[in-house]
Amino acid sequence: MIDKKLLSLLVCPVSKAPLEYDADKQELVCRASGLVYPVRDGIPVMLESEARQLTLEEREQLDRQ
């Protein structure tokens, strides 16, 4: 689990946009850049080199929300 205080501070290092926390997948999602950052062992890994791209399906799903 990632701490709420920390979560409220984090933004995407690429877009500087706020992130959405996916607790099931332990990931932080940035809609603006389409980058998904892993949370490993409770520590958010805020490195572009470690992020994955949102898939098309995930993007569509987010747009519907």
Added chain:
Amino acid sequence: MSDRKTTDFGYEQVAVEEKAGRVADVFHSVAARYDVMNDLMSGGVHRLWKRFTIELAGVRAGQKVLDIAGGTGDLSYAFARRVGDDGLVVLADINESMLNVGRDRLTDRGVAGNLQYAQADAQYLPFPDNTFDCITIAFGLRNVTDKDLALASMLRVLKPGGRLLVLEFSKPNNPLLEKAYDAYSFKLLPFMGKVVANDADSYRYLAESIRMHPDQETLKAMMDNAGFVNTEYHNMTGGVVALHKGIKP
């Protein structure tokens, strides 16, 4: 390829995109023995350098502090005690191994709640503009590929009036001391690294990277250029280490 951009990795020139990985290897390699080696290499004096940094940081209850390249958490530990329950300290490091060692160590020392951890790159900080009252980077800036980019990023996330403190090896201000220091760091340091940590290369990189780092006046000018005001520095141990301070206007 002649147009390929290079940067220093100790005395070696490497491709810009290669440096971070090479530095990462060094710190993965030294993480477990980092504290022991610091005490041994500096004769325990690194504790005094850090104590002075903590004093000059002037962190108060309720403030937000970012400790970049926080490694094994010496500064974060002190700050967490000072900011109290209403404040927050974020220990950031680009290196997973250092971060894990730091978290284990601070959890053992009973720090929790107001101390959080993030794996982050000083050049691309993952925080909004105007967030922190104080940022420290101790023995970290030397290893950053683009120091100007990192200084700009730190300025961005500081609140107006917030302060940056850079603790880093620097240039001894006395030629005699410099000679002794050279002998120490290029002969004794890699030897100790080999004997204690079985890793002479990492400690050779340490010695070389210190020589490649900008001296006191150069770093001060870089901070001025980045947009910091009231920049100043304090030499410690004859300039072996310098503490730079700047304010975000």
